[in-house]
Amino acid sequence: MRPRNVWQAMSAPGFLLSAWPWRAVAYLLTGAFAGAVTLVGLVVVVTVGGALSVVVVGLPLLVLTALAGLPVARLERLRLRLADRAPAPGLPRRQPTAYGPWPWLTTRLREPASWRDLGHALLLATVLWPLDALVVTAALALPLATLATPLLMATVGDGEEAKVLKQWTVTTWPTAFGAAVLGLLLLVLGAYALGLAAGARAALTRVLLGAPRDATLDARVVELTRSRVRLVDAFEAERRRIERDLHDGAQQRLVALTMTLGLARLDAPPGPLADQLAKAHGEAGRALEELRELIHGIHPKVLADHGLAAAVEDAADRSAVPVDVRLELPGRLPRAVEAAAYFVVCEALANVAKHSGADRAKVTGGHRDGRLRLQIRDNGRGGAEDRARVGAAEPGAEPGADVDAEARAGSGLTGLADRVSVLDGRISLSSPPGGPTLLRVEIPCEWTTEPFA
Amino acid sequence: MRVDDRTLRVVLAEDSVLLRDGLTSLLARFGHEVVASVGDAEALVAAVAEHAPDVVVTDVRMPPGFQDEGLRAAVGLRERRPGLPVLVLSQYVQRSYAAELLDSGDGTGVGYLLKDRVGQVEEFVEALAEVADGGTVVDPEVVRQLLRRRRDPLARLSPREREVLALVAEGRSNGAVARQLVVSEAAVGKHIGSILAKLDLPPADDTHRRVLAVLAFLRA
Numbered sequence: 001m002r003p004r005n006v007w008q009a010m011s012a013p014g015f016l017l018s019a020w021p022w023r024a025v026a027y028l029l030t031g032a033f034a035g036a037v038t039l040v041g042l043v044v045v046v047t048v049g050g051a052l053s054v055v056v057v058g059l060p061l062l063v064l065t066a067l068a069g070l071p072v073a074r075l076e077r078l079r080l081r082l083a084d085r086a087p088a089p090g091l092p093r094r095q096p097t098a099y100g101p102w103p104w105l106t107t108r109l110r111e112p113a114s115w116r117d118l119g120h121a122l123l124l125a126t127v128l129w130p131l132d133a134l135v136v137t138a139a140l141a142l143p144l145a146t147l148a149t150p151l152l153m154a155t156v157g158d159g160e161e162a163k164v165l166k167q168w169t170v171t172t173w174p175t176a177f178g179a180a181v182l183g184l185l186l187l188v189l190g191a192y193a194l195g196l197a198a199g200a201r202a203a204l205t206r207v208l209l210g211a212p213r214d215a216t217l218d219a220r221v222v223e224l225t226r227s228r229v230r231l232v233d234a235f236e237a238e239r240r241r242i243e244r245d246l247h248d249g250a251q252q253r254l255v256a257l258t259m260t261l262g263l264a265r266l267d268a269p270p271g272p273l274a275d276q277l278a279k280a281h282g283e284a285g286r287a288l289e290e291l292r293e294l295i296h297g298i299h300p301k302v303l304a305d306h307g308l309a310a311a312v313e314d315a316a317d318r319s320a321v322p323v324d325v326r327l328e329l330p331g332r333l334p335r336a337v338e339a340a341a342y343f344v345v346c347e348a349l350a351n352v353a354k355h356s357g358a359d360r361a362k363v364t365g366g367h368r369d370g371r372l373r374l375q376i377r378d379n380g381r382g383g384a385e386d387r388a389r390v391g392a393a394e395p396g397a398e399p400g401a402d403v404d405a406e407a408r409a410g411s412g413l414t415g416l417a418d419r420v421s422v423l424d425g426r427i428s429l430s431s432p433p434g435g436p437t438l439l440r441v442e443i444p445c446e447w448t449t450e451p452f453a
Numbered sequence: 454m455r456v457d458d459r460t461l462r463v464v465l466a467e468d469s470v471l472l473r474d475g476l477t478s479l480l481a482r483f484g485h486e487v488v489a490s491v492g493d494a495e496a497l498v499a500a501v502a503e504h505a506p507d508v509v510v511t512d513v514r515m516p517p518g519f520q521d522e523g524l525r526a527a528v529g530l531r532e533r534r535p536g537l538p539v540l541v542l543s544q545y546v547q548r549s550y551a552a553e554l555l556d557s558g559d560g561t562g563v564g565y566l567l568k569d570r571v572g573q574v575e576e577f578v579e580a581l582a583e584v585a586d587g588g589t590v591v592d593p594e595v596v597r598q599l600l601r602r603r604r605d606p607l608a609r610l611s612p613r614e615r616e617v618l619a620l621v622a623e624g625r626s627n628g629a630v631a632r633q634l635v636v637s638e639a640a641v642g643k644h645i646g647s648i649l650a651k652l653d654l655p656p657a658d659d660t661h662r663r664v665l666a667v668l669a670f671l672r673a
Contacts, residue, residue, distance in 0.1 A: 087634055248469070253471065256471045260475065303454050306549055
């Protein structure tokens with residue numbers, strides 16, 4: 001596994017020969033530089049702003065200084081990638097309520113993240129960058145200087161003498177090379193020290209800039225996610241059980257009933273009794289038909305027996321709008337994935353028939369790179385985004401303006417989007433007014449049976 | 454009331470005792486003999502080997518897996534005994550099942566019906582006799598679903614021709630089709646000739662070509 005940060009890399013063999021020591025050096029060096037520049041910048045701006053505040057124009061400058069943390073934090077996040085590949089999400093930021101510089105400014109000045117960023121910038125400008133510089137000097141410059149002893153002796157010292165670290169004097173070649181070996185050892189030590197320091201510095205930046213992590217909250221999210229998966233599984237199992245029970249029970253009895261009624265009709269003499277029998281026979285037949293449709297809607301057998309591609313073909317057969325199906329699914333996928341994808345296709349086709357006014361629809365897709373991808377498109381009038389705000393399920397988004405319309409037309413898809421998201425999948429809908437409408441489903445999954453060619 | 458004079462020897466595979474008994478008495482009512490009635494696919498294969506029946510009637514879903522064991526057994530039986538007439542009963546419409554079944558053998562002597570149809574007792578027994586005589590019977594519901602698709606090569610057919618083909622796919626004779634559509638039998642013959650030509654079916658024995666037309670219809 002590739003190490004994600006410098007500390008992980010240090011515990012792995014081959015650290016010295018990897019890019020990580022260089023990354024650590026780069027991280028600390030750029031840190032020292034960025035900190036120094038920040039310090040200069042802050043001092044200049046505050047001085048100029050303070051001086052000009054006498055003539056009022058300085059005040060806006062000072063206000064802007066309060067937001068100096070923003071670009072610095074941005075830069076620090078970028079730099080952080082040198083020492084730590086994992087993303088460092090910050091505190092959530094508010095969206096300005098309107099466009100323009102003034103709403104942006106007031107929003108930024110009011111939110112805590114800006115002040116945290118400023119605090120971080122001040123810390124960087126005063127304490128952190130000298131430390132960065134110190135560590136690089138101690139762990140890199142000193143070993144290098146020691147390592148260079150023979151070189152110094154050969155050049156500056158005319159082969160006679162050399163000063164190691166300007167402290168003690170070396171006069172013979174063996175001692176000079178001894179010093180070089182010592183320098184090499186120090187360099188190895190220095191590489192680890194640099195790694196240690198860069199890792200610590202990255203961790204500190206992450207704490208200062210990142211959102212606080214609440215361990216109990218994390219545990220709760222994990223538990224909720226798991227229970228959601230369990231619920232969907234239970235829901236799926238329940239549907240299958242109901243389908244089986246209806247099939248083995250009520251459906252068989254109704255078939256037997258229509259058969260008995262059919263036989264009775266053969267023997268009944270023409271008259272009111274035969275008419276009543278014929279009526280009962282017809283009713284029983286219709287009940288059977290309705291039950292068959294009901295069972296199919298609960299959990300289609302073709303999905304369980306033949307998989308997603310066959311089930312989608314079947315759904316296309318039933319659609320009022322002609323549907324072309326082109327799916328490349330040579331094997332079987334996990335049951336939950338097949339069921340979720342199937343019901344998304346059914347809902348999409350139902351919406352095509354009900355709302356789109358399309359006279360043609362197409363279902364395409366397949367499985368590649370560990371993901372099932374399906375697209376359902378039609379040539380209708382579009383505008384489905386207004387009817388079904390699938391995106392409203394995103395955290396933090398404003399609730400849909402027309403909740404009633406959403407409940408009417410979009411609840412089917414919203415429910416399915418929830419179901420797909422349990423499987424770590426996504427649904428996206430593109431439906432500009434005038435069409436066409438395109439619905440995409442993406443679910444990460446692996447084959448459960450080996451696909452055959 | 455006998456639809457067919459012949460007494461058919463039937464092997465019946467159906468896991469529900471209720472339906473097994475019902476079907477047995479229904480067939481007996483029409484003078485056919487159920488020589489063996491079994492409850493799972495394995496017993497079906499054994500019973501066919503033992504009794505060499507005129508026709509097999511089997512449910513799709515049977516123990517142990519309650520998936521498509523009956524269908525698998527039917528396809529397997531037809532591979533081992535080409536021309537063995539098999540009527541498959543299914544509780545739901547499934548085009549791929551129908552196609553799979555019709556692909557077994559040369560597509561003659563097979564039927565695929567919704568289980569509901571056994572309630573229409575006379576039609577059911579008629580269909581059974583048709584299958585036993587080497588006919589091809591496909592449930593009208595399957596045919597109806599297929600008609601909605603309207604894809605090539607069927608797009609070339611006129612609406613009337615599609616109507617005729619749908620009825621042929623249900624296993625009806627030219628005379629029956631003519632009565633249903635209230636046209637002359639000669640007109641039906643002309644339509645069928647035109648359908649076969651449009652589907653590029655080779656000139657051969659007419660029954661065989663009819664089956665091929667139905668297959669083209671199902672695969673579309």
